Amino acid sequence: MGALPELSVDIGGLKIKNPVIAASGTFGYGDELAPFYDPSLLGAIIVKGLSLRPMPGNPPPRIVETPCGLLNAIGLANIGIEAFVGEKLPSLATIKAPIITNIYGHTIEDYAEMARRIEGVKGIAAVEVNISCPNVEQGGMAFGRDPDSAARVADRVVENTTKPVIVKLTPNVTDIGLIAKAVEAAGAQSISVTNTFLGMAVDVATRRPKLANMVGGLSGPAIKPMALYLVHEVVKAVRIPVIGLGGIMDYHDALEFLLVGARAIQVGTANLVNPKAAIEIVNGLTDFCLREKIKDINEIIGALETKGEDHEKKGDRKDKSKANF
Numbered sequence: 001m002g003a004l005p006e007l008s009v010d011i012g013g014l015k016i017k018n019p020v021i022a023a024s025g026t027f028g029y030g031d032e033l034a035p036f037y038d039p040s041l042l043g044a045i046i047v048k049g050l051s052l053r054p055m056p057g058n059p060p061p062r063i064v065e066t067p068c069g070l071l072n073a074i075g076l077a078n079i080g081i082e083a084f085v086g087e088k089l090p091s092l093a094t095i096k097a098p099i100i101t102n103i104y105g106h107t108i109e110d111y112a113e114m115a116r117r118i119e120g121v122k123g124i125a126a127v128e129v130n131i132s133c134p135n136v137e138q139g140g141m142a143f144g145r146d147p148d149s150a151a152r153v154a155d156r157v158v159e160n161t162t163k164p165v166i167v168k169l170t171p172n173v174t175d176i177g178l179i180a181k182a183v184e185a186a187g188a189q190s191i192s193v194t195n196t197f198l199g200m201a202v203d204v205a206t207r208r209p210k211l212a213n214m215v216g217g218l219s220g221p222a223i224k225p226m227a228l229y230l231v232h233e234v235v236k237a238v239r240i241p242v243i244g245l246g247g248i249m250d251y252h253d254a255l256e257f258l259l260v261g262a263r264a265i266q267v268g269t270a271n272l273v274n275p276k277a278a279i280e281i282v283n284g285l286t287d288f289c290l291r292e293k294i295k296d297i298n299e300i301i302g303a304l305e306t307k308g309e310d311h312e313k314k315g316d317r318k319d320k321s322k323a324n325f
């Protein structure tokens with residue numbers, strides 16, 4: 001075996017050892033998957049979305065499986081920022097991967113206050129700002145659907161912290177590039193794309209919605225092509241790093257996002273299907289680079305080829321490890 005490829009990437013003020021990040025809400029408070037593998041091996045871990053005060057979330061049922069996807073309406077059930085910092089964070093100190101908090105607010109001032117509370121806390125490497133949750137009545141996605149309010153949230157968070165700020169966008173908009181530009185202008189260091197797509201499921205026998213909240217957010221393989229497109233759009237719109245996510249199940253999916261220009265990727269629903277999914281993606285990317293003689297993963301980022309030879313001839317460069325590539 002040759003020398004190991006360089007996998008580290010810079011996601012806007014935060015250098016991570018590989019581009020694979022655990023997505024918020026699918027990795028608990030950081031160490032729930034530790035029985036399956038050492039979470040230190042991941043590029044970073046984003047913990048469950050936190051709010052200023054604890055939130056019970058929505059009533060059950062709040063998760064429904066759909067073909068190739070998952071519809072959730074958790075409603076940001078969480079223990080609140082104080083309990084996270086006091087009770088959970090200390091036990092995460094042994095994890096040698098950056099811990100990123102994901103924050104949510106009912107008001108713009110809530111976001112600013114969360115940023116202030118996190119600012120002095122050691123062990124939190126960056127802040128991901130969720131302006132894209134479809135499952136809460138107030139705040140969340142409402143901020144992420146309007147360029148002005150998205151920018152105001154980003155601005156207030158950036159103003160109140162020296163930690164890198166990642167803003168997580170909603171796909172449920174007409175022009176995601178517009179929102180991305182507004183957030184970049186407000187000073188965000190990077191952008192993650194995407195949160196879940198609004199969706200519904202109905203039980204025909206009872207004639208009732210399958211989710212108590214009626215509406216939920218769709219994630220998993222069902223959304224991958226749409227998420228990939230949105231990442232492509234945002235990469236074109238901004239200069240700051242974009243972190244891609246949405247339906248990434250294996251290293252091959254991860255490569256698609258990197259090729260369209262995502263600087264790193266997040267693994268969400270896949271963790272719920274296969275607890276080892278994220279680490280398998282790290283290993284898959286390493287093996288891919290070795291096989292393809294790629295010395296540095298950054299060579300792949302944004303390397304989508306759109307000109308030149310026709311698609312048929314390019315078949316020669318197929319990744320032979322994947323039958324249906």
Ligand SMILES: Cc1cc2nc3c(=O)[nH]c(=O)nc-3n(C[C@H](O)[C@H](O)[C@H](O)COP(=O)(O)O)c2cc1C
Nearest residue numbers: 023024025049130194195219220246247248268269
């Ligand atoms: C059960 C569940 C809970 C989630 N909770 C959060 C959350 O607290 N904050 C957040 O920003 N995103 C949350 N998400 C969204 C994911 O982080 C991710 O953006 C989305 O699921 C798309 O990626 P995926 O298809 O890889 O899961 C949640 C998703 C699921 C499935």
